Amino acid sequence: MKNGVPMRDKVGIDFEGNPEAVKRCKELARHFRYNSPRQDNDLEISVVNELGREIHREFVHRD
Template sequence: MHTYYFDMKDGVPVRDKSGLELESDGAAIVHSKLLADRVRKENPEGNRDLRIVIIDESGREVHREQVYPQNT
């Protein structure tokens, strides 16, 4: 298991200080997509620049998930 951090960024980053233990980068990416879906449902008119940035326990950026599609 590896620890992944899911930072929210829209100009000013909000750091995930606790992280989540998952089996792989792929599992972390799936989790970021689920988080993005939840944010869109809770706040459909949110900041269009919002991204979820996955950082692994070594500090490496794994993935950036756009929360709101650019074509809206």
């Protein structure tokens, strides 16, 4: 988010499959959880497939 507007990674990363993309999402969430100076309970990372459909959503500061 920037100024309340969701931001997308315009470059993106290609993965072998959905499990690898979800694993990377969880790693990123863990990184932000422990290295971010602010705790935004609404911060989330979503994974979309090549069709633009969301396949996974990970909240950074929620269990």
